[in-house]
Amino acid sequence: MSVDPILQVDGLSAGYGPVPVLREVTLSVPAGTIAAVLGANGAGKTTLLRTLSGLLRPTGGRVLFDGADLRAVRVEGLVRRGLAHVPEGRGIVAELTVDENLRLGGLWRRDRADARLAQDEVYQLFEPLARRRRHAGHQLSGGERQMLALGRALIGRPKLLLLDEPSLGLAPRVTAQIMALLRRLCDSEGLTVLLVEQNVRSALAVADQGVVMSLGRVVMATGAAQLRDDEKLRHAYLGF
Template identity: 75%
Template sequence: MTALLRTESLTAGYGAAPVLHEVDLDVETGSITAVLGANGAGKTTLLRTLSGLLPATHGRVLLDGKDLRGVRVEEMVRRGVAHVPEGRGVVTELTVDENLRLGGLWRKDRADVRKATAEVYELFEPLARRRKFPGHQLSGGERQLLALGRALVGRPRLLLLDEPSLGLAPKITAQIMTLLGTLRDRSGLTVLLVEQNVRGALAIADEAVVLALGRVVTRGTDINDEMRHAYLGF
């Protein structure tokens, strides 16, 4: 496989205080890469920088080898990057169906938008049962599925997913992790997954990257006990 996403010496932060320091990262096409680390490690900052919400102060972000510096957020979406932030950011006043339509507003192929929406309903059965319900009437797990489904309607190549299990019951968390594996295997979706549920993330990830204080401290397919104790707190 080849890297769909690559960062080179990526540094970013807020004001004069850097949060990420010289981060080098490769995310292979059609893979799930888990980004792990304690609170404050820089995981959310990494996703915000990759999606263009936060400008890098140094280094490069490459998608298919093309530099994304200066690319606006709307153009990032058109290039196939979807960012689902922490907190299940659905529009609670809109129905499930209306939220999903938001995910495809920028796409010109309306027939494929309808097809993608139908695929989301097939994949996420709870949403199909509640398609006319407003977002504020959904459970936390259903809102997370809706946020993920809305991103998928845009047919992303790269999904940046921030803490999808936050505040959810273990059963719902397991379902979401299984769904991510299914999407990778079925459609070749590339996922960069920030997750505090280390065991759940490692169960589906092809590779893991551990951040500590904004730096990559280890990467690979196996996080040993020493690394878990030192950087993940268990």
């Protein structure tokens, strides 16, 4: 596994209008790893992902992705560079079929043959989607919708996946399956994941690094195993 950071965030600040949310956030994510971003509601976790994916303009700081400064790159440019964002709420097009949603994820790709291959690979990863490929998005279960949102992101063969609350509203079994898949993709494909997750135990079970946020700041960044196994740290930063 490479130890070089594919994502380097230095002093990142952002907010909504005059209201600051992120306050000089600094973190580093090595390639091929999972970094779990943890913290209470309102800590700034979703705002961090929105800023990294270009949906929100930063007011200060710097973001380097794969060695390139992203501050002047448009959202579509970020996607072409290998950054994918799956927002909270899954974000599929409910009126389109599973197959159409997946094809939508690869429309920007010039290599049409590989885009089709990537779609076949998604069906292999998510067998429930293969069985329901002609069904509309609104006909899917919550777990299937999460699989579809994740699969659509993977069509672009991203280097870095920003994933916001993938377990929200899902059964524990489905959550475990998705977390295990993320770990497998990192280990076998070199995918890097920045994971925002309220299910702390599930996140730390698959993550390499735990990044704890509070009131828009990073208050701790350490190995996931250390955070998971150290009762004092868990009580101090995560409340359990």
